[in-house]
Amino acid sequence: MTARVKPFQRATVEAVIAALRGGNRTRRFLVADEVGLGKTIVARETIAELAADARKFTVYYVTSGLKVADQNKSELLRFLDEKDAKAALSSVDRVGLMPFEPPSRALRLYAFTPKTSFSGSQRLYGGKALERAFIGCLLDERYPDLRQDLPRGFLEHGATTSWPWAVGEARERMENVSRRFIDAYASALRAEFGSPVGDGILAAVKNSKAGNVLGRLRKALARAALTSMPPDIVVFDEFQCYRDLFDAKVDNPLARALLDGAEGGTPPPLLLLSATPYRFYAERWETEAGVQPHQEFFDIVEFLGGASVRTAAQKKFRRFGDLLHAIGRLAPHERTGPMAEAREIKRQLQTMLTPFMSRTERPIAMNVGDLQQPSSMEPHDLDVYRHFAANVRDKFKGSAIAYWLSVPLPAQSLGDRYQISKGVKFPTSRSVPRLGVTNCFKAPKDGWGSAKLRALNALAPPASLALPWVAPSLAWWTPSGPWAKAETSPKMLIFSRFRATPQSVAALTSLEVERRFGGKAHLAYSDAWKKRHLNPKPNQGPTLALFYPSPFLILCADPLRAKVNSTMKQVRATVRQQIIKALPKAIAPKAPNARANRRRKPAWAVLAAIERAHAKIRPNDYEPVRKAWKKVSSDDATLQLLLGQRDDAEPIAWISSGELDALVDLALGAPGNVVGRALLRHLPTIFQSGSEHYLGLVKFCWSSFRFYLDRPVFWSVLPGGNATEKFQRACTHGCLEAALDEHFWLRKSKVAPSELIDDLAVALAANVGTFAFKDVGEKDRLRIRCHAAVPFGATESETQRQDRRADDPPAARAEEIRAAFNTPFWPHILVTTSVGQEGLDFHSWCDRLGHWDLCSSPVDLEQREGRIQRFGGLTVRRPLAQALGKTALDEARERGSSPWDVIAREADRSYGDDTGMSPWWTMPNAEIKRHLFALPQSRDVRRFARLRNQRLLYRLAMGQPDQEDLVNLLASHDSESAKQLRSLTLDLSAFSHDKRPSTVRAKPADGSKTRR
Secondary structure: OOOOEEEHHHHHHHHHHHHHHHHHOOOOEOOOOOOOOOOHHHHHHHHHHOOOOOOOOOEEEEEHHHHHHHHHHHHHOOOOOOOHHHHEEEOOOOOOHHHOOOOOOEEEEEEOEEEEEEEOOOOOOOOOHHHHHHHHHHHHHHHHOHHHHHHOOOOHHHHHHHOHHHHHHHHHHHEEEEOOHHHHHHHHHHHOOOHHHHHHHHHHHOOOOOHHHHHHHHHHHHHHHHHHHHOOEEEEOOOOHHHHHHHHOOOOHHHHHHHHHHHOOOOOOOOEEEOOOOOOOOOOOHHOOOOOHHHHHHHHHHHHHHHHHHHHHHHHHHHHHHHHHHHHOOOOOHOOOHHHHHHHHHHHHHHHOOOOOOOOOOOOOOOOOOOOOOOOOHHHHHHHHHHHHOOOOHHHHHHHHHHHHHOHHHHOHHHHHOOOOOOOOOOOOOOOOOOOOOOOOOOOOOOOOOOHHHHHHHHOOOHHHHHOOOOOOOOOOOOOOOOHOOOOOOOOEEEEOOHHHHHHHHHHHHHHHHOOOOOOOOOOOOOOOOOOOOOOOOOOOHHHHOOOOHHHHHHHHHHHHHHHHOOOHHHHHHHHHHHHHHOOOOOOOEOOOOOOOHOOOOHHHHHHHHHHHHHHHHHHHHHHHHHHHHHHOOOOOHHHHHHHHOOOOOOOOOOOHHEEEOOOOOOOOHHHHHHHHHHHHHOOOOOOOOOOOHHHHHHHHHHHHHHHHHHHHHHHHHOOOOOOHHHHHHHHHHHHHHHHHHHHHHHHOOHHHHHHHHHHHHHHHOOOOOEEOOOOOOOOOOEOOOOOEEEEOOOOHHHHHHHHHOOOOOOOOHHHHHHHHHOEEEOEEEOOOOHOOOOOOOOOOOOOEEEOOOOOHHHHHHHHHHHOOEEEEEEEEHHHHHHHHHHHHHHHHOOOOOOOHHHHHHHHHHHHOOOOOOOOOOOOOOOOEEEOOOOOOOHHHHHHHHHHHHHHHHHHHOOOHHHHHHHHHHHHHHHHHHHHHOOOOOOOOOOOOOOHHHHHHHOOOOOOOOOO
């Protein structure tokens, strides 16, 4: 994907740099861009600009967790080449360990978390053994006799086998420590323990727990590090997760030293990143419970601009709010005066706030498309409700309808996690469907009694969900077979209210897929998933051939070379000629006579003979192949046997027409060759001697992709009589190579080309686990597999964990499930609660959003839709492929590159705008597909319309108390009045207030390298 910095991002960078260089007297700036608009890119470009002329430059990158830091810290250094970026990135994860690194003369980036590096006085603990070993060395250096008076094992603090290593490492690194730091540590110890230091430490040891004293020693270590190695910039990412760090009233000397400068030094420049730095909107019930988002906003204003700016802003916002209330109550012809004054105050507020903050937002989509008709209600749905409501305790009967509307099979799904069903034994009833061990693959005659579940099955038919991957946005030829019947992509993101809903919906949806494809009434549910067809067996060369990335076929065959709109017959003819042309001279492309032409050697044996002859001509291409398969087969005797049979294949002098056809099938359809060729377009050095790229490809094809495809559902849904027929046809029918090419191109914006295959392997390896339904009237629980559809985030129940067998693989973490959903492969449906609403992206292969339960806030509605309306998402790739696909395929055919590289270039030329938002965030026809799972006569349809209207106006409530009342007042007007009111919304985007000529600011900057 394009690496260019967009104009709106460049404008934000310029605003940040101006503020941090003194344009804002506090040298603090907040980038509050909407989620997905590239705040990390802004931080990267800011660091590049500030560090460009510095001989030495130190960056502290602070974020809520090391996992987020690991994801983003490399991105912050992408302006450097790979070697310099690696040298600039420190592995130190605690402030106190910085001085023990070798001194650096250039850029250095440290990634920290608040809890490990800047915790307050109330959170003291022993820390790492290496930290304590360093402390011991420093005490020996400054106070030589102190160690002998400390209790035995004090510094070890329970460390055993790791302690000798830690001591040795600390002593070796002490040569890196400067005298300035040693003096700073002595000063920090005096401040912490008093003078004389030794007596103070011994007194603390006598009167406090060892962990507390060690924590104070570590705190002094960090304080000294801050004093001796101050940052040139501190980047706080997602700082709303650790807001206490910025509260001056909290006892946290380390935080004060970080923010205000250590030992009276100059405060460092601070760059804050967050899409939600304060709460944008509060409903009435939240305000009554004490939530005050307008005060959060003013706290941020004070931190960034100072107390005087806060006072001035509060006064302006108070008057602005009075005018909005007045305008909301006036007739249109009476608003002229108040509107004029409100516009002036808006201008003054923007002038006041933009020196230290910027927020860029995507254009709001005014056309939301048509929602589907409400789900139909059937009599047995009401039977489920009556059965559930009749058996819960009286005080919960009023809540029964809400659970019934949301959770399929509530009597079996909720369990003891919910008060409404805790301890309740629901009796069996003939009129109520029951999921049990004997009827898993025999669905009730009238279904599961859930109108919403029936609607989901209609929107995402089991036949589509059973497909192993989704069709690409840009197909190289017309999809056929099962993919021809899939009218839309089955991928869908669904939001619900209760935690039990995602589990129940995902399990029952996955069960229906299994029931339709693979499940048999006479087959026990636990046995249905055990059958495997792709496990290697002796003399099963065809299985190895499917997942063997052949250098010969990958390098010589390119189906994209066929003409645009070619039929599969024409594509096969093109590949056939490519293979003939690439055959070694020692092998003739046809049989010597008609009788010989009847020969039909196995395709794997023919290919082995060709590659053996080809290796004599191009040995460098095959050296990585031999080494890779040797490593992969080291612990697999059967694989070793198959490889041995391949090596022993007889040499050939010619190839028959039937054998050539089989080679064409292998080239076009064998998963190993398809994956290898797709990767080659983005990583041309796969077969380069000395690289590990081919090894990663082999591991993926044999150990990851083979296991993924070897599922009973896929075996049932794919046509063909054996594994070779099924999977070779599937790869061509489903345009797998085009889908992989699109996916690899998309992921290149996040990972290096050399990491693409491992990145996909991790996603496919996610084990999504099971959900346990309580068998009505029984103590046993029935565990249903979740695969085609999965629950996401904070939905694993206590009952599930208690029901887990010791030999079960651990359930996938939320991040692993998200990574899997963001591929063209399973899962196709992701069901979540509000936990999936903020800060996460699900846009890579999904453009359908389902509101299983409608949210109550316009902000929540916007957050939900923002999950799949992000940079380069499916919503924009599809119209881009439709508009530019033919041109891209033509050029890619000539260059042997990815069509998406061509689309990326042409899209900016054809659809780019001054801001840079188009086309990668928004463009014509780039709309998500919304689905509201509403029942007949439901209020949800009207509520959804009201939320859409409120969404257009809630930004006017910024800085105001009683926000819901204000928004409801403003939303009560006609569309023309609403449009007039929206013009009063504050625009804090740096791009909007950039005073440079448009021809200058629109010029994109290349963010891949810097001038150093």
